Every structure is written in C-alpha cells, then in structure tokens.
Amino acid sequence: MSISRSDLRDPGATAGAGVASARLIDIPLPTFADEHWGSRALLTRGADDYSDLFSAGAVDQLLSERGLRTPFLRMAKDGSTLPERSFTAGAGVGATITDQLDDTAIWRQFADGATIVLQALHRTWAPITDFTARLGTELGHPVQANAYVTPPQNRGFDDHYDVHDVFVLQIEGSKRWIIHEPVHPDPLRDQPWTDRREAVADAAAGEPVIDTVLGPGDCLYLPRGWLHAAQAQGAVSIHLTLGIHNWTRYAVAEQLAQDALARLRQEPDLRASLPLGVDGTDEVVDQVRKALTAAVEQADPEPAFRRTRRTQARPAALGPLAQLAALDALTPQTALRLRGNLAPRLDGTRLHTRVGWLDLPADDVAAAELLLAGGVLVADELGLDFARRVLRAGIAIPARP
Structure with a gap:
C-alpha cells in the first residue's frame, strides 16, 4: 500500500475535522477564517450542548476527589486573585504536600462570592483533553482549557484582555459579557493587559461593541486583545474558556x-x-x-x-501498564493504532513525533506510512519487529476493543 507523504496526518486531524463548525460556530470554517479569525468577535447562539464536556458534577469531583494542587486552581473576587493559602492545606498522613486543594476552604470562599478557576483542564478532565487535542489539530494552534465557576451576581475579574484567542462555552447558568475593541491589537505573550491598565480602564468606560448574556450552549469567540468582563446572573455560572495559543x-x-x-x-x-x-x-x-x-x-x-x-501540545494518554501488557503479549493479531496528537512526520527514513524520533530501515517505511494513515491495524500488517518497536517507543498503542 503506497501513501503520499503529503497526505500523512495525525488521526486526530481526521477525527477532529469539523470540531469548530460542529460545536463552536454556525458559519463555515473558511468564512470564520476570513472574517473573524484574529480580527472580529463572533457570538453563536445555541452552538451545541456541552454537557458531555463539563458540568457542575465535574467541578465538585475535581475539587473534592482528585487531590488537585495549585496551580490547577486559583480563586478571584472583586478583580483580585486570592492568595493560595486561603484555599489550600496539607495533604494529611502519608504525604508531604502542603498545597493540596482544601474543599472546605474553597466552599467558604465560593459562598462568600469568590470565583473558582479550574486551570489546565486539558490535563485533568478526559473529555476536555480529547476535545482540545482535536480542536488544536484542526486549527493548527495549541489549545488549553480553563473553567470559571462564578456565584450568582458576582464577577471574578475586572475588564482585561487575554494574550491568546478564546472560545467561551457557556455550560450552566448565565453570564453577562461586556466586550470592547482592543487598545493594543494582537498582543504577544509578554504584552499583558496589566502593562496598559489606564488605557484598558478608559476603553472599558466607553460604549461596548457587545453587551449580551450567554446561556447554556452559547459560544463567544474573542480574538486576543479584545477587552472583556463578565458577571454571573441569577444562578451559579459555569463556562469553559478555550485558549488558543496563536502562532505568529x-x-x-x-x-x-x-x-x-x-x-x-x-x-x-x-x-x-x-x-x-x-x-x-x-x-x-x-x-x-x-x-x-x-x-x-x-x-x-x-x-x-x-x-x-x-x-506546545501533549500527545494522547498512554497507560504504562496496558502498554507493557500489549508488548509482552504481542502476536500477529494484536490490534494497534497510532497514538493520538503526536504530530508525526516522516522525513525520509526518520519518523518524527512529539515523543521523539525513530530511524527506520528502508523496508519499514511502508509500514510507517500505513501506521500514520490512521485506523486500527493488526501487528501482522505492520510486521512484528516494527510493531514491537513503535509500541516500545510509545508511538503506537493497543487499540481498544
């Protein structure tokens, strides 16, 4: 089987094709690219049901059962970030951790009006891990995810801008968003809004370009640099912010x-x-x-x-024990697939991936092309020696039944 190298792609690209159009925007992706990407805000009503990605139950589980530590959480109130010691504590017997999340302290701060910010959910919550990997592959820019949980009638942060584009996905409750155009278009990572506090405050006092309430299923796209502030309405608001870390x-x-x-x-x-x-x-x-x-x-x-x-992005999850079991039990009929989100590239006889590179014998190039084409394969299709090598390297993983 011969495959053009220009066609070789991470299977996440195929799986993720249409993620933005299917779940974030209601216009064709080329139209979004031409008319909004990096230049104009876009509000999409009823973009999708996001309950499969995140929920109030997910928030409670992460805060009380997962043993998270800072910086996976921060809290803010009235425009200021709370000190970590106000919501963390020691981990107790058998651990020397001093900054584990304290669910009682978090509850008290939340009940007193503080916003909960669950950071880097692409690392801690599996449905979001998969979704952000697929979206990042589609957009060609790395994606991170944070969740903002705000008590009724409260706001966590004052008017500010981000140094990355964002998609805001309203999960539960509702939140009023007030949006102003940039005072510093296309800020770089080292050009935060705090460098322009006075200009931001002056612009925020003017007429907004968007003043709207997001409800569950709504999605708001903001290019980096656009000023925004948000306040929960009559119930607890939960929204996801997908941060697009733009290549420039x-x-x-x-x-x-x-x-x-x-x-x-x-x-x-x-x-x-x-x-x-x-x-x-x-x-x-x-x-x-x-x-x-x-x-x-x-x-x-x-x-x-x-x-x-x-x-700038992490490969899909790999279970060390499952990997070892697959390697030990490898037979010609063992089902394998390419590990997701590896950004693989075949350059002659060298296979580059996010987890390193492999130099291949010329006879294995066809097997590498077959693996990179995606789908589930049995080891015999790749050759047992090649299958064993890519399993050991963490490039292939056992396929789920």
Whole structure:
C-alpha cells in the first residue's frame, strides 16, 4: 500500500475535522477564517450542548476527589486573585504536600462570592483533553482549557484582555459579557493587559461593541486583545474558556533570529575581540549588520519551528501498564493504532513525533506510512519487529476493543 507523504496526518486531524463548525460556530470554517479569525468577535447562539464536556458534577469531583494542587486552581473576587493559602492545606498522613486543594476552604470562599478557576483542564478532565487535542489539530494552534465557576451576581475579574484567542462555552447558568475593541491589537505573550491598565480602564468606560448574556450552549469567540468582563446572573455560572495559543509571524522571526545567531557563533571574525581602545562602533556595527543580514538570508527556521510546535501540545494518554501488557503479549493479531496528537512526520527514513524520533530501515517505511494513515491495524500488517518497536517507543498503542 503506497501513501503520499503529503497526505500523512495525525488521526486526530481526521477525527477532529469539523470540531469548530460542529460545536463552536454556525458559519463555515473558511468564512470564520476570513472574517473573524484574529480580527472580529463572533457570538453563536445555541452552538451545541456541552454537557458531555463539563458540568457542575465535574467541578465538585475535581475539587473534592482528585487531590488537585495549585496551580490547577486559583480563586478571584472583586478583580483580585486570592492568595493560595486561603484555599489550600496539607495533604494529611502519608504525604508531604502542603498545597493540596482544601474543599472546605474553597466552599467558604465560593459562598462568600469568590470565583473558582479550574486551570489546565486539558490535563485533568478526559473529555476536555480529547476535545482540545482535536480542536488544536484542526486549527493548527495549541489549545488549553480553563473553567470559571462564578456565584450568582458576582464577577471574578475586572475588564482585561487575554494574550491568546478564546472560545467561551457557556455550560450552566448565565453570564453577562461586556466586550470592547482592543487598545493594543494582537498582543504577544509578554504584552499583558496589566502593562496598559489606564488605557484598558478608559476603553472599558466607553460604549461596548457587545453587551449580551450567554446561556447554556452559547459560544463567544474573542480574538486576543479584545477587552472583556463578565458577571454571573441569577444562578451559579459555569463556562469553559478555550485558549488558543496563536502562532505568529513574530514567532517565525524569533526562530530566524535564533538560527542566524547560531550561524554567527561559527564565524571567527564575529567571535574575535574588538581592538584595544576602540572608540567608535559605526564601522563595527556596519560589519555586524552585513554579517547578520547574510546569516538571516541563509537561516532556516523550519526545524526549530517544528520542534517548538511539537512541545506546545501533549500527545494522547498512554497507560504504562496496558502498554507493557500489549508488548509482552504481542502476536500477529494484536490490534494497534497510532497514538493520538503526536504530530508525526516522516522525513525520509526518520519518523518524527512529539515523543521523539525513530530511524527506520528502508523496508519499514511502508509500514510507517500505513501506521500514520490512521485506523486500527493488526501487528501482522505492520510486521512484528516494527510493531514491537513503535509500541516500545510509545508511538503506537493497543487499540481498544
């Protein structure tokens, strides 16, 4: 079986095709890309039923039964973040943990009007882990998820902007959102709203572009930089915020610069000391500028960019015990599949993934192409030696019955 390498994709891309259109927006994805992505807010009423992703029961389970620690939780009230010691405690007998969530303290703070923020749910709640991985594959940008649980008539945070795009999914209750256009469009990760407090406050005092109440199933898209504040209405409000960690042209420029500087390190003339008693630097700057320009012209940011992208998301879960059992019991009929969200790429005879790379014998390239094409395979289709190797490497996992 021959498969074009340009067609090789993480199976999450196929599984996730249409995630945004099916569950977040009611317009075609190309229209969203052209008219809203990174530029305009979008409100979608009744986008989907999100009860399979998250619920009040999920909140209670995470806070009281999972043994979470900071920073998986923070709490805020009246625009200020509460100190961690106000909702954490020691883990008790048999543990030396001092910052485990204290459900009693959380309850008291919540009853007193504090908002609960469950952070990085893409790491702690399986339905969201799967959903964010699929969405990230579809969008081509990493996705994180936080949940905001706000008591009636309360707000956790003042007007602010985020340094990533967001999809807001209203789960339970309702929340009023007041949205203003950016004071600093397209902020980078190191350009938070706190650097522009006065401008943000001034803009927030003006006429909003959106003033609406989100109910269960509604979805709001906000590009990074858009100002927003939200307040729960007559009942507890639970919403998910999906943060899209945007790749930018500036990120590509960073990779170009890093590659260029690495090249200049190899130039003896650039490593040489300046003359003793050097008084002016005009001539030196001119020489360095020419050398740097030439290095940028030769720079190839692609390898570093790919490496960086691979580290920005995690592969799908792997059970060590199930993996060992599959490896020990491997037979020609053992059912396997490619591990999800690996960002695999076959470059000649080298297979790159988020969990490392494998150099393959030429005879195994066809098996690698077959594995990367997706679907459930039996080990005999791949060859037992290759199947054993990708199982051991954590690239393939046992397929569920």
